[in-house]
Amino acid sequence: MRREFSAGGVVVRNLRGRPVLAAIRPAGKPDGTWALPKGLIAPGERAELTALREVAEETGVEATPVEKLGDIRYVYTWAGERVFKVVSFFLFRYRAGRLGDIPPEHAHEVAEVRWLPLEEAPRLLAYKGEREMAAKALERFSR
Secondary structure (H helix, E strand, O other): OEEEEEEEEEEEEEEOOEEEEEEEEEOOOOOOOEEOOEEEOOOOOOHHHHHHHHHHHHHOEEEEEEEEEEEEEEEEEEOOEEEEEEEEEEEEEEEEEOOOOOOHHHHHHEEEEEEEEOOOHHHHEOOHHHHHHHHHHHHHHHO
16 A cells, blocks of 8 residues: 655634634535645655645645644545555745735636634534544634
């Protein structure tokens, strides 16, 4: 079984007095399929830096690290081969940039970008592990 290691980010900011997180609809996915920005860790790259890079590439915003939220693990099949994947997620605070200002070389990866209310994200995100990461971020910002 092949192994893959990725990293992603939960970017949170306050918008009109309430916390929101940056979510993407990956290209080719139906309307309402919200996910967190993430991607493969490049050789020699630290997971946190991968997550920051992926956030910038897929959402257009820059962020500041807060803490590691955790890892999700799952198995999927690609071209008939089973792949064991680990994705490390990091919590970030929004720093700068405009949501949706995606670099042209990455625009094909993302169909839509949106700020989702943080309290609704654990319900709105499409994937179980990512919903868990949003719930952890919500817990962190509710303290």
